[in-house]
Every structure is written in C-alpha cells, then in structure tokens.
Amino acid sequence: MKFGEIFRFEVTYQLRYVSTWLLFAVLFLFGFTLPRLGTPTDGTYLNSPSTIAFFTIFGSALWLVIGGVVAGDAATRDRHTRMHPLTYTTPVSKFNYLGARFLAALALNVSIMLILYTGFVFSFYGPGARTQLIDQFRLASYVTNYAYIALPMAIAATAIQFAFAALSGRAITSYMGSLVIIIVSHLIGTTLRFKLDWKVFGSLLDLLGITIIQDMEGWTPIDKNIRLIGLEGTWLGSRVTWFGLAIGALAFTYFRFQLSHVTDVRKWRLFGSRPASTHPANQAHGNDFSLINVPDVSRYFVFRTHIRQTFAIAGASFRSIAKSWGGLTIVAVLAIGTGLFATEYMEWFGVPLFARTEEVLRILTPSLSSYQTHWIVIPLLTIFYAGELVWSEREAGINELSDTTPVPESVLFLGKFMGLALLIVTWVAFLMVAGIINQLIMGYYHFEMDVYLRALFGIQLTNYLLFALLVFVIHVLVNQKYIGHMVAMGAYGFILFASMLGVEHKLLIYASDTGWSYSDMRGFGPFMKPWLWFKMYWASWAFLLAMLATLFWTRSKEGGLNARFHLAQHRFSQHRPALLIAVVLVVVSGGFIFYNTNVLNVYLNNADRMAMRADYERRYGKYMHVARPVLTRAKLHVEIYPDEQTADIRGTYHLVNRSKVPIDSIHLSTVLYDGIEAVSFDRAASAVVADAELGYHIYSLKNPLQPGDSVQMNVEVHIKPTGFSNDGVDASVVANGSHIDSNDWMPVIGYDNDRRLRNAQDRQKYGLPPHAERSSLYNVAARYEADHARLIDFEAVVGTVGDQIAVAPGSLTRTWTKGDRRYFHYVTNAPILNEYAFFSARYGVREAQWVPPSPVARNSVQESKNTAKPVTIQVFYHPAHDANVERMVKSAQASLAYYGQEFGVYPYSHFRVLERPGPGRGMHAEPMTIDYQEGYSLMNPKAGGLDLPYHILAHEVAHQWWGITFVPAAVEGVGFLVESLATYSAMQVVEATLGYEHLLKYLSQMRQEYEVPRSRAAPSLLRASNRFMNYRKGPFALYALRSYIGKDRVNDALRRLLRSYTASPPLPTTLDFYGELNAVTPDSLHYLLNDLFATNTFWELKTEQATATQTKKGDWQVALTVQARKVIVDEMGVEKPVPMNDWIEIGVFSPTEKDNQSNQPLYLKKHRIRSGRQTISVTVPRQPTRAGIDPNHLLIDLEMDDNTEGVKVQN
Secondary structure, eight states, X not given: OOHHHHHHHHHHHHXXXXXXXXXXHHHHHHHHHHHHHOOOSSSXXXXXXXXXXXXXXXXXXXXXXXXXXXXXXXXXXXXHTTOHHHHTTSSOOHHHHHHHHHHHHHHHHHHHHXXXXXXXXXXXXXXXXXXXXXXOOOHHHHHHHIIIIIHHHHHHHHHHHHHHHHHHTXXXXXXXXXXXXXXXXXXXXXXXXXXXXXXXXXXXXXXSOHHHHHHHTTSOHHHXXXXXXXXXXXXXXXXXXXXXXXXXXXXXXXXXXXXXXXXSOEEEETTEEEESOOSOOOOOOTTOOOOOOOOOOOOOOXXXXXXXXXXXXXXXXXXXXXXXXXXXXXXXXXXXXXXXXXXXXSEETTEEBOOOHHHHHHHHOOOTXXXXXXXXXXXXXXXXXXXXXXXXXXXXXXXXHHTTXXXXXXXXXXXXXXXXXXXXXXXXXXXXXXXXXXHHHTTOOOOOHHHHIIXXXXXXXXXXXXXXXXXXXXXXXXXXXHHHHHHHHHHHHHHHHTTTTXXXXXXXXXXXXXXXXXXXXXXXXXXXXXXXXXHHHHHHHHHHHHHXXXXXXXXXXXXXXXXXXXXXXXXXHHHHHHHHHXXXXXXXXXXXXXXXXXXXXXXXXXXXXXXXXXXXXXXXGGGTTSOOOEEEEEEEEEEEXXXXXXXXXXXXXXXXXXXSSOXXXXXXXXXXXXXXXXXXXXXXXXXXXXXXXTTEXXXXXXXXXXXXXXXXXXXXXXXXXXXXXXXXXOOSSOSSOEEEEHHHHSOEESOOGGGXXXXXXXXXXXXXXXXXXXXXXXXTGGGGOOGXXXXXXXXXXXXXXXXXXXXXXXXXXXEEEETTEEEEEEEOSSOEESOXXXXXEOOEEEEEEEOOOSSOOSSOSSOTTOOOOOEEEEEEEOTTOOTTHHHHHHHHHHHHHHHHHHHOOOOOSEEEEEEEXXXXXXXXXXXXXXXEEHHHHTBOOOTTSOOHHHHHHHHHHHTTTBTXXXXXXXXXXXXXXXXXXXXXXXXXXXXXHHOHHHHHHHHHHHGGGGGSOOOOOOOOGGGOOSHHIIIIIHHHHHXXXXXXXXXXXXXXXXXXXXXXXXXXXXXXXXXXXXXXXXXXXXXXXXXXXXXXXXXXXXXXXXXXXXXXXXXXXXXXXXXXXXEEEEXXXXXXXXXXXXXXXXXXXXXXXXXXXXXXXXXXXXXXXXXXXXXXXXXXXXXXXSOOSEEXXXXXXXXXXXXXXXXXXXXXXXX
C-alpha cells in the first residue's frame, strides 16, 4: 500500500468514531464557554492576543489530557483488532506504515485544536456576546496563538503519544504519554523555575505555555491588547526542545518497531521487549496420551467463596497495574523528589522552615479540587488505571471466557476496585515516606505518626478512593473505553473548576467538603464534624453508584443500551435492598447537610454576596454622609467558652455627637444575618430599620442628640455557630487558640463604606454608578473623613476556662478565678484605634522590659512634658513553638528603642505579641498588640543568614507609629504612608542592630521580586496602589533617597510629618510627606525626588564592558562603557523617554578575603550620567574583578543582572 492510501484510510476510519467527533465537540464547547466565564480586570479585551493566548493554553491542556485516543488508535488498531498478522505481511514499508498513520493522527489533532478557535469566534461575536469587552477582529491574534502555542503542542504531543502506543502495542498508553508531558513540562519545569532557580532550563521544558502567562504579567494593558505572541527567547527554545524530543521519539519508535508478527506473547517495554516467560516450551509429542488426575473441585459458591474470589481478583488487579512501568514509579519518583528537595520546598523568602508535620502536610494533602500541585498526577493516574482494569479482559480477548465464570458482578466490580484502592493506598504510603524524608533532610526528628495516619490515610485517602470509585462507575456505565476516559476527565474538570462554572454548593460537587486544616495549637479543630458528614454523604453516593455499576456491568457481547437495560432490570431484584439502603443514606446525610447549610445557616454563593453588597449600597448608601455620633469609649465583658466554641460579648459604647447638627437616629452596620443580639440605649429609642439580611439597623432617638451631647449604647453579640455552613465552621473560638477580631463581630457606627463593590465591571454588572476604588489623592474632602482614625478609651473583662490565658488590649489590672473559669481585666493607659482582638489559649509567656535611655528622644514629636516610660514586653506563644521567642523579644526591644529615639515616645505601657492558629507567616498589628499565625514560628534562620523573623516583627512594631499613631487619609497612596514607611523604618532597625551587611542580605532577598515579570504601567508612588509598590518600590525609593541625602535628613522629614499631623482632620496624605521630603532635599537633587515619588520613573542601566590596565605606579586604570536610559511610564504603559543628567553610583570591586566574592568596594562614587552610551574611567589601588553602574541597585531598574560586568585585564 502506498503512503497516501494509508493516510486517507486512517483519516476516514477515525472520522467514523464517535470519540473523534466528541473531541471536536468538547473543544468547540470549551472554546465557546471559557471566554464567557471570566472578565479581564486590567483593561484588556476578551479577544486581545494575550487573552486568546490564555484561553489557548487552557484549551491545549484540555486536549492533552483527553485527546490521546487519536494517536493511540492510529498506532495500534491492527494489534487491537488482531489483524496485525495479516497487515504486517502486506507489501508495505515500515516508513509508509508508521509515517502515514502518524501524519493522519497529526492531521486530525491539529484540526481538533483548530476547532477551539471556532469556539472562541462564536463566543466573541455570537448571541449573548459581551460587546463592551470585544475589540475589533484581528486574524493575526488567532493565527499567532495557533502557530506558536496550539500547533507545537499538537505536533509534539501527538509524536510522543504515538510513540508510547506503538512501542507498547496498546492504544491506552498514549494517555500515559500525555501524563509524562504534564509531569515534565508543568511539574518538573515549574520546580526548576521556581524552586531550584534554574529559570532558563525550566522554561525550555515548558510545552504547555505557562511561561507565556507569566511573561505577560510584565506587559502593559496596551501591550496585552495589541502585542502579538512572538516566537523568541526561551519560548522559541522550548519549541525547539520539544520538537527535538518529538523527532527523537519518532526516530526511536521507527527503529524499535518491528513490522513482523511475533508468535510468542511478548511484553513491550519502552526500551525494548522481552518474552513474557523464560520457561522452555512444552516438548511433549502429540502422541503422548499420559493419564492425568483431575482434582475434585468444590462447586459450592457461598459467601466465603465470593470473599475469596474478591480478594483474588483484587490481588491480580493490583499486581497487573503495579507491574506496569507507571503504576508505582511515577508517584514514587515524585514522592522521593519531594523529600530530597526538602530544602527548596521548606523555605520562605530564602529562610529555612522547621519541617513540622503541620507544614509537611500542607505540601502532601492538596484538596481534590486543587490543580496547582504536582499531586494532580494521582487523580490522572486513577482515571487511566480504572479504565485499564474495567477493560482488561476485553482487551486481552478473554472476556467471552471470563464472562461465563460463576463470579457475581458485585465480586468482579468490588475486586477490581479493591485492586485499584490498594494501589492508591500504596501511593499514599509514598506520600508519607516523602514527608518523613523531608523532615529527616531538614533535621527535624519529631515524627507525629498519628497525625500522618489521620491526615493521609484518614482524610486524603478517603478523597482519592471516592474519586476512584466515581471513575470506575463512569467506565462501567459508558462502556466505551476512550469515551469513558473523556467523561472521567470531564468529571474531574468539573471538580476542579466548579466554582468558575457557578456551582459552589458542596452538595453538588462530588467528593467535596468544607475544608480542613491541622495545626499544633488547635489540632484538627472544629473541621472534622462537617467533613465527616460530607464524606458520609459522598460515600453514600459512591455506594449507590457502585450498585448502579453492578447492575450495568457488561458480561456479554451485547453491549447495546437496550440489552444492558434489560440485564439491569433482571439484576435489580437481587440488589434492591442495597439500592434502597444507598438511597436512604444519600437522603438522610444529604438532608442533614442541607439542614445545616441552608436552614441553620444561610447559603450564599459568590454571586449572592456580590448582589447583597450592591443591595447594601443601593439601599443605604444614601446615609453615607448622615451625621453620626463618634465612639469615644468602649467597655466590654467577654466570655469565651473554648470547649463549646462559643463566646458572649456585652459591650457599652459611649457615643458623642461631635458634629454641628442634632442627630435624630443612630445607624449601625452589623455582621450579615449573625449580627447583634440586642441593642439598647440610656435614652428612649426605637428601631425603625432592622435589616438582618444586609446587616443594617437604624434606631430613632426620641430626643435628638445635640452637638456635644453623648449617649450610651449597650450591645450584645453572641458567637454561637449553629451547625455548619457551606463554607465550613467559623474558627474564631476553638479549643485552644481562640481569636475574636472586632472587625469580624462588633457593629460599626453608621454606613460601612468598605462593603461597597470596588471593581468597575462588577459595579456596572449590578447597576451601580462608577466609583473609584479609592478616593483621589487630590480629594480635599476625603481628608476630613476620619472615622478610621478615631481614638477610643478601652476597657475589657475577659473570661475563659481555667487552663487558658485570655488577652485583650491594655494593662492587666487584676485576675481572679470564679469556679472553673479565669477572668482578666484590661484597661488601656492611652486611647487606641477602634481595632482590637481577644485571645484565649494555653500559652507559654515570655516577659521582658524595655527601659528607655536618657535623654528620652531626639526631636520628640510629643510635648516636652511627655516622657518615655518602661514598657513591658510580653510574648504569648504555643509552648512547643519557642524557637523564635527570644528573637522576638530582642527585635521588640531594639525597635522600641530606635523608633522612640527617632520618632517619639511609645504611648502605651505594654507591648504584646501573641500566637494564634493558622499557616500564615506574617504578622498583624493592632494598638499595643501584634498577633501572628503558627507559620511565623516555623521560620528557622541559619546562623549568619537572613533573619527575616526579626525584620517582620520590627516592621509590625513600626506600625505602632505608622498606621496607629500616625493615621493617613483613606486616599490614593495610603498604603505607602503605612506599609512603605514601616518597612523602611524596620530596615533601619535591622541595620542598627544586626549590621549593614545583614541589611544588604535583606535588600537582596526583597529585590528578587524584580525578577518576577510585572508591568511597569502604574501610577506614581504618591498614588501607590498595590503590594509591590507599598512593600518593595516604596521602601527602596526611600532607601535610595537616604543614600543620596543621608539618613538623618529622611528621618527628620518623618519626624516633622509625625509632629504636624495627629488623628484629627485634616488627615495627612503622601503630598504632605512629599512636601517634607522636598524641604530636606538639596535643590540639586529635586529631580531625583520627583523621579522616585512624583512620577513612575524607571532607569535602564547597563554595563557593556569593563576593562582594567595596570599603570606604572602599580594601581589600576578601569574603563567602563555603560548605557543609560530613563523613562516615565504612565498607567496604560505608554513610555516617555526623558533626558538624563543624573548622579549615579559607579562601583569597582575586588574579592573579599572572607568568601572570595567580588563585593569589596575599591571605588564607589556618584558620577554625572547622561542618556546613551558613555565611557567612565576611574583609578583603583588593587586589581579589580567586577565593575559597573549603580551596583547597589539604588535606582528602580527591573533588569538588575546587567548593571555590572566582570573586569577584563588588558596588557
């Protein structure tokens, strides 16, 4: 046969398959649906090249996991139909046979990928299209994405799928080829890029296109709308790499494939084949009529027999898949890799972590709906091997014999499922081994085996087994192997992306639950009860599905629907009791869950919450500017019941009318549905609005509250979870580690503007007028909105169980015991912001003192009569988490000393740091209190390494000045005045106590975020609006200014800012700070001040060459050729080059004796640098090894690697 004939036959034959057309349909529907699910939030269009690239990558990933059937069938149909003894003897060459079939499969696959774009076009321009998000049609947007993303994926994947199938002789192994691609491209590539920092090598392995998504993060909105995907850089390299792998796979297949009929049964391997058995063939002659003894076999098929049959089938099933090269190998390799690379996984910003079991489990136990984990291979392998077991006899051609055996369908189903379950148990055991290896490598030897067993073999294994049973049932019911794989993948995709599809109720998402977590403080906490109910519910469904699978189990050649339904009806009577039990269990457990989630609690999906926020604004936004009394004093009595997970709060609020008009009503915003229990006043008042659903109440005063007058309001709040909600159990009050935040539970006086919808498209969707996410920097009226800056006097009595300590803001005036409960009375010695929390746990306590030096402060912002007093420092920690306690005490002492000297007196008598349950690594500051989650206590800095815990606490202590004493207006740039100033202040504490070298380590670590692709389109720092600007760019700009004008001048500007503004209106903005900086900056450097803060300026500095020549005097003449450019970038990404005449550091370095690194400065001075290329000559005393421009990266240049170059010595 000729090449063309085989090609045409293959294409025509595959187009007869339902599975082929199903692939076309799935890709079309995916392409149509995906663009309608999301809404770009950065000003890009749905049909922009960047957005189409994003959609293409997801569509290609979908095809990869479901489309292996085409290549697999093309490579193995003859063996599958057992026609190969004939077809292999026809006069066709191996090249024509393999080449034509491969190209036919490739032609079909590239066509299937092309249909994805048809779906895009119909979605963008068809009925119901969101025309406001659609730009004009550009054919190039589709062509480039198809040519550079989809087409290379189709070519490389088809080649690898074809190779796996052809060499194994089994079509289904093409799916294993897809899985290998996912592991290599996504899992290994991601690990290399982000964990091992081998960015280039990891990018070369990226076939899926994840690096494109990451690179586009650095594009401006204009770029995203008009810039086409290009085949360049590492993306070009990755295409070449995978084309090379594809060609290699095809070549290997060509040379290993044998176009001949093998008479003995052989087991194909990737690297060759071997006979299935090495025993010699039977040499008996045909005339040997020796008598044999036939054993007498029992024919009683009782329950015991069925049990033995079940275990026999389970063992055989387990062995068959365990022996396959991917059965145990893939998960074992991933598990060992996870353990061996523990140092890469168990770190945070370069700081090692204690490998406590709770942290290891976070790596090993992703939810079934998590796709950002390499353990996604377990569900994918489950889908693959479930199909293998269901179809094993039919593919081996022995189903007509096995179907006649006296084995019940339930035994067949259960035995095969148990075999798969045993394999999953083995996989989970590998996970536990990975965790233990991880801990051993990290030097942690406290193995909590009971926690491992409960989390892995109790919780995680349950999820995997429920999913495995679902996949098993799908394969049985579909009764077509490849379509079964597609349906199973569809079911898994629904589990992964149900929330994106608008399905959020856990009763509708298979195997889902309300979530769980483990921590040392609270253990598994309150999460197990809802988890158990949901698993009972889904296990009941699994039981019901298993019964259905048993009814429809195929045991004959009659596989049609009618025949199977008749057979199911025949079997129904036998299984009726079990089916009835399953239905009852589903109804009872589901009904109980529904009662908890929808009756005892209110079920709200994301759309409901958005709609309620919109309703809140529509109904009550008119009261935004209504005069309201000011809270001046709060006195609370709190009863915490950890064992019952409840708390009662009784509060007395002293409200004062500080407006110029009488107030005739008091408005309260409360928690939705679970708001305040009771409200009363010390004067006549009546409720006129009681909207518990939206959390808004209005109380009309019989006699209006006159200006300057006050009223006492009494409130009662009960924290008493009723059952559990769809979102799980509130963990504010737990057995150990209760944390009650006032922002979560206490009422807000007046309309709460923080509840409004902020996203412009969400506001448009819900019919709300446009509103900026934050008030303009130049909005003068916003400076007088000071509710968030009001100070209150605070007093609280907190009761808890006898073995716990309760903590609240203020000085502890007394404690007492009443029955089995302990009480603590706290009173603040100075007013605090209306933000506080209550804690209760079995704490260990470390107490220390900070005694201020004399003189108290330099240029104190307080009046001279105010003097600093000793401060009691207390650290409340979980007793097993004591590693960083002394570090926290020292950081607090150093911070209080530095900030007190530079910025003014710390106003409180106490400073507390408290631990609470949770995985977070940061901290949260409130007046005189800092709380942290358990993740912070995991940090274990190396001796001489970066002491990040020290810096984090210094940052939070700085908030006692920046954000608590000094409260800016809630306008653009507020994050800069709070977070940037706190970070910069902490940097100075680190330098003063740990040394300048340690500060450089911190700066180097923080600058690593420069390497993350990010758009330069942004407002100026004065209008800072995101995390990068507040926590990175802002502090670096202040550090750069310090390097130019000196630390004392910057601190002087900070002191003047504190001295000029209190918590009373008008509140300060970044314009005020800019004015203070302007006053202390020399005129010659005002350009730099403008570049750093007033405009969004970036420098592009590069050293092209550095040479050195030794002079006759013995010193060295160094010549540097540098390139310099400065641009201002607006918020849409438009760049405007500006001429340079800037002072910029030039540095020349030699190796240090300590570590032989080129960081010993021989020369470090500022030079006038102009735009363009220029040569700079300097003289140094010793031979240099490295030199460059702005070597310390003071200026904002996102490309840092080219600032310096190695020095070439010239003779």
